[in-house]
Structure formats: structure tokens, C-alpha cells
Amino acid sequence: MEQKATETDQDSITRRFFMGWGLPVFIGIASLAAFLLTVLRMPFPVLLPGKSGRFKIGTKADLPPGTIKYFKDDQVYVFSDQDGIFAISAVCTHLGCIVSKDENGFVCPCHGSRYNLEGKLEKGPAPKDLPWYSVSRLPNNQLVVDKKKSVKPGIRFT
Ligand code: FES
Known part of the structure; x- marks a missing residue:
């Protein structure tokens, strides 16, 4: 007890x-x-590069001027305007968060970086612009974005 x-x-x-x-x-x-x-x-990106980096976005007829499409699996925005078709990465150049599009461009939800409608950096902490990717056409008229081939901003597929 x-x-x-x-x-x-x-x-x-x-x-x-x-x-x-x-x-x-x-x-x-x-x-x-x-x-x-x-x-x-923090120093490591949220995303790892995909396998081939290439993906189909449809034919030119599927992307008339004024089209904005987000390819979620590949984190790429595809735009079509009067001058052609172009693709901009949706991966923030700071730490790899996915930017979202608004009427003025792109904004990163993680630390507030801002890019204009052409992906040019307007406000950090991101260190550089969003990359543009090559858009090309396959023999069957399918357009393809290649994330392993960056192009100078302003270059469009026509
Ligand atoms: S990851 Fe986009 S601002 Fe930090």
C-alpha cells in the first residue's frame, strides 16, 4: 500500500x-x-524537370489569337496573339513556386514576385524573367512546346 x-x-x-x-x-x-x-x-526548387520536356499543345487552329491556355502538368502558359504563338514558363525563377496569371502579368504566391505579361521580372525576390520556350510544329501539324529549348522573349511560332 x-x-x-x-x-x-x-x-x-x-x-x-x-x-x-x-x-x-x-x-x-x-x-x-x-x-x-x-x-x-529553400534553395531547392519545388519542381523537378520532367522527362522529355516536350508536350503537345494542339494545332494552330486550336489556338486562335486571344487564346491563353495553362498546361498544368507541364507548368507552362501558352498564348496566341496576332503575331503568333508563344509559351512562357509558369515556374517562378526564385524558388520554383507556380505563378498565377492576372490581368497585369504573373504573380508568385510564395514571396510576391511579379512579372509582366511577357514574363519580364518587375518585382523580386525572383532574380530573373520567366523563360520562353520553343514552339514548333510536327509533321502532323501538332504544335509542340519544348521546355528544354528556351528562346528569346518575343519569339513566336507563326
Ligand atoms: S518562389 Fe516565387 S517569389 Fe519566391
Whole structure:
């Protein structure tokens, strides 16, 4: 009976210690670990390059002037205007988040970088413009974007 009281006292002491010091120390260590993991992961892009980098976007007839299409699986916006068809990466040049399009251009939801409608950087922290990709036509008239071939901004498929 006396021994049981001692065990109960020890449980109580252990619980009090845990609630008094152990829990805050545990939470502190867990928070520090989460912070360090986040900081260490920052230099690496969220996305890894795909296999071939090439994907079909339809025929020229499928993309009349005024068309804006987002190819989610490939993270590329395809535009068609009076001068031709062009493709701009949707991957932010800062840390690889996916930018979204608005009426003024592109905005990155992660750290607020802004690009104009042609992907030119307007506000960091992103270090450079969104790349433009090559658009070409296959023998069967299918247009293809090649993410491994960047082109100078302004170059369109006609
Ligand atoms: S990932 Fe940081 S601004 Fe886009």
C-alpha cells in the first residue's frame, strides 16, 4: 500500500516535470527542427524537370489569337496573339513556386514576385524573367512546346 503511494507520487512528479519543462522543451526542439528543415529546403526548387520536356499543345487552329491556355502538368502558359504563338514558363525563377496569371502579368504566391505579361521580372525576390520556350510544329501539324529549348522573349511560332 505504501509502495503504491510512492509510485503514484513518482508518476505525479514525472508528469509535473513533463508538463513544467519537458513539454516546452519538446515543443521548442520540434519547432527548431521544423524551422531548420524549412530553411535548408529553400534553395531547392519545388519542381523537378520532367522527362522529355516536350508536350503537345494542339494545332494552330486550336489556338486562335486571344487564346491563353495553362498546361498544368507541364507548368507552362501558352498564348496566341496576332503575331503568333508563344509559351512562357509558369515556374517562378526564385524558388520554383507556380505563378498565377492576372490581368497585369504573373504573380508568385510564395514571396510576391511579379512579372509582366511577357514574363519580364518587375518585382523580386525572383532574380530573373520567366523563360520562353520553343514552339514548333510536327509533321502532323501538332504544335509542340519544348521546355528544354528556351528562346528569346518575343519569339513566336507563326
Ligand atoms: S518562389 Fe519566391 S517569389 Fe516565387
